[in-house]
Amino acid sequence: MDAPLIRAPLVFRDDGTPYSPRHDDIYHSAAGALAQARHVFLDGNGLPARWREKPRFTVLETGFGMGVNFLATWAAWRDDPQRPPLLEFMSIEKHPFSAHDLRAAHAAIIDDAAITPLAAALISAWPPLVAGVHRLSFGAGEIMLTLAFGDAGDLLPRLADHGLAADAIYLDGFAPARNPDMWTAGIFASLARIAKGDATFATYTSAGHVKRVLVDNGFDYRKVRGFGGKRAMLVGRRAQSRLVIES
Ligand SMILES: C[S@@+](CC[C@H](N)C(=O)[O-])C[C@H]1O[C@@H](n2cnc3c(N)ncnc32)[C@H](O)[C@@H]1O
Structure with a gap:
């Protein structure tokens, strides 16, 4: 049986950035949660352009947190006339927030009025904080959000066994x-099973350990400009060869 969940407390630093006392780290860059989502995760995965080639597109995220990456992805999909008919977003979260705290977090960090209705829809659909898989659907079912509540180290191998296949992976655990x-290494071995060929x-x-574990598990990476004053971040794909390019 899955272990009971321990929910995340909602805590802000003095500068208003959401903070995790458990991990002594912030949820998003102080330079902006939505802007970070767009730079790091959407641009970093070549979105929206890459999803235009597919009838359905699946994103896998490690660490749902406040759902900012999900909301930014949903908004980009909604605003793209060439979007695929179906967007699936699967995210893993060990310490979810309550719906009440999620609403308060969004009120503090969502600075784009076009996202506010999406955040409200997410909160209305927010599942009970019970370990396991929760499927939420939005619009006329064209946006499917699967929330897997539990530890990524336990859940990713099970999702791989069930045939989850991702087009894009957002790696967003704390530092x-x-x-x-x-x-x-176990997390990346599961991601290698889940990642589609392209x-x-x-x-x-851009931590050295992450570069090594990516390469060990069959991913190529590139260092590119990071967000909010960070010099570098990593993007990449399933390796077609063992070549690693640094720029
Ligand atoms: C940087 S935050 C994610 C921010 C999020 N992607 C967003 O858009 O708001 C990292 C998240 O990873 C979660 N997390 C940390 N360790 C985990 C684990 N072992 N398994 C699953 N989730 C974990 C944390 O609870 C936290 O919500």
């Missing part, structure tokens, strides 16, 4: 030094 459980990934970190 590897503060939350090594989200960046283990899958891409993006992450805000």
Whole structure:
């Protein structure tokens, strides 16, 4: 049986950035949660352009947090006339927020009026905080959000066994030094099973350990400009060869 969930407390730093006392790390860049989502995860995965080639597109995220990456992805999909008919977004979260705290977090960090109705829809559909898989659908069913509540190290192998196949991977655990459980060799071995042949990934970190574990598990990476004053972040794809390019 799955272990009972421990929900996340809603805490802000003095500068208004949401903060996790458990991991001593922030949920998003102080330079802007939505702007970070767009730079790191959408641009980093070549979205929206890449989803235009497909009838359905599946994103896998490690760490749902406040759902900012999900909301930014949904908004980009909604605003794209060439969008695919179906967007599936699967995200794993060990310590979800209550619906009440999620609403308060969004009120503090969502600075784009076009996203506000999407955030309200997410909160209306927010599932009970019970470990396991929760499927939510939005619009006329064209946006499917699957929330897997539990530990990524336990859940990713099970999702791989069930045949989950991702077109894009958002690696958004807290910083590897503060939350090594989200960046283990086991996690990346599961991601390698889940990544489609042309899958891409993006992450805000450029930690040496992450580069090594990516390459060990069959991903190529590139270092590109990070967000909010960060010099570098990593993007990449399933390796076609063992070549690693740094720019
Ligand atoms: C940087 S935050 C994610 C921010 C989020 N993507 C967003 O758009 O708001 C990292 C998240 O990873 C979750 N997390 C940390 N360790 C985890 C684990 N072992 N398994 C699953 N989730 C984990 C944390 O609870 C936190 O919500």
